[in-house]
Amino acid sequence: MSIVEANQLQKSYFQVKKQPGIWGSVKGLFSREKTEVKAVQGIDLKIEPGELVGFLGPNGAGKTTTLKMLSGILYPTAGSCRVLGFNPSDRKPEMLRQISLVMGNKNQLWWDLPAWDSFIVYREMYDIDPKVFDRRIERLLTELELTDKVNTQVRRLSLGERMKCELVAALIHNPRVVFLDEPTIGLDLVSQKRIREFLRDLNRDEGSTILLTSHYMQDVQELCERVIVIDHGIVVFDGGLESLMTEYSQSKRLRITFASEIQAGFAQEFGEPVEQEANTVVLSVPRDQTAAITGSILQRYDVADIGIEEVSVEEVIRDLFARNKPAEQVS
Ligand SMILES: Nc1ncnc2c1ncn2[C@@H]1O[C@H](COP(=O)(O)OP(=O)(O)OP(=O)(O)O)[C@@H](O)[C@H]1O
Ligand SMILES: [Mg+2]
Structure with missing residues (x-):
């Protein structure tokens, strides 16, 4: 059995249709006509233990939505997925203990507290043995060069430092499966590189399975042998980065x-x-x-x-997206 699996996974968002203007708002109070946004239209994927896979696609392709379903934050509209043999939306503690979702543009740390305090909360939440915690936190902080930053209020940290603290918080319980949604977004080149090296070590030394989205091709090129490319909510390529290059360039x-x-x-x-x-x-x-x-x-x-x-990976990917005509607009 694969460690992460999706079968015809689908997600639609429903929004109340609003007519323009005040009159439209009033009418909206009575008729609740809904529009359906098919964010994910039927994704099939299988990821084996220890893989580090790039999950790519243009803006709005459905990457974040897919990662949220895989980590049990969103219910699929149709289809199914399994992570470590669990149905993620059951949110079983045994599963939650072994996975993590890190979102580059969303913070999970308490803004007004020093990062250290949040780490302690996570230690308690995941019921991590203090000795194991000490060992692990020391390693994470050293590798990410954060040791002298953990006592500073999170709101005072730089973007890169904050992101690194987010990673520590997300990985403190040593998850077997890590979903990363744009972990390097907005960071300078040095911080991006540090995070990449860190993720590579994590995958190599701990055998963590990683599914990573990024719009920075450098991340993908340096980290991922395999890429899954989606567009308009369906998989348009799944295979080696090298074969993507030869097939599409x-x-x-x-x-x-x-x-x-x-x-x-x-x-x-x-x-x-x-x-x-x-x-x-x-x-x-x-x-x-x-x-x-x-x-x-x-x-x-x-x-x-x-x-x-x-030709650069960037160009090949751009080319691949350009080939995919927009799917029919749904009403
Ligand atoms: N809560 C929501 N309500 C309605 N539509 C949504 C919602 N969240 C996402 N969408 C729509 O679903 C589609 C997929 O969004 P998603 O965030 O999964 O894309 P993405 O691949 O992560 O894009 P990006 O690269 O910009 O992060 C988009 O068309 C988006 O507008
Ligand atoms: Mg996204």
Whole structure:
């Protein structure tokens, strides 16, 4: 059995339709016409113990909604999911003890208290043995460089420090399954990197299963071998990041530096120029013709340097989203 599983998981939000203007508000008091927002339209996924999977999709694709269903905060409208063999919406203590949901834009710590006080509350809540707690908290605080921050009121911490404290609070009970919703959002590059390293260690050393959403491709590239991409509430790709790249990027980039000036008309002959500067030009060429084109350029021109590069993950993902036409709007 997979550790996280969803079968045709669906979630619709219902909103009362409001007509514009005051008259509309008055009418709304009598007729409660509802609109349905199909946030998640039927997601199937299976995650095995110890995997670190990227969960990607454009804004509004249904990522947060899915993570909330998987952690038992929201009831599915249809379909089902299982985490550690439990139905998450039963919210059984045995399950809650073993999972965690961390949301980058929502805080679970008490704002007016020092983070340390919140950690103690969590220790009591999860009934963690004090010795185990001490060992674990020390490790978490050291790794996240937080030791001298835990006595400061949370509201006075920087965004990055606060996020790191959120992670400590979410991981203090050593959950086997961790759902992370944009844990690096809004953080500077150094803090993003620190959190990435931390998550990688957590996955490697503790074997925690992690499902992570992020709009930062660096997170995905550095952490996730496997990605599940959703759009309009359905899975559009599930597989290795590498195969996503080869399947969806039909082009490669050739970076050519000429020994002397670039000859006019050169680029058009071989591919589409995407960058040009001094003696260097970057061409987009069809993936399957990369070798042939490289060969003929080398034969015919005085080239100082030539390199073949992959299109960035960012571009591939953008391209993948662009291919998916919007699903029918629901009324
Ligand atoms: N409480 C709600 N009531 C009505 N509609 C909602 C509610 N929460 C989310 N939605 C809608 O459901 C869809 C999916 O939202 P969701 O937050 O799951 O997307 P997401 O993939 O997490 O997007 P983002 O990348 O912006 O965080 C969106 O169209 C959103 O407007
Ligand atoms: Mg979201």
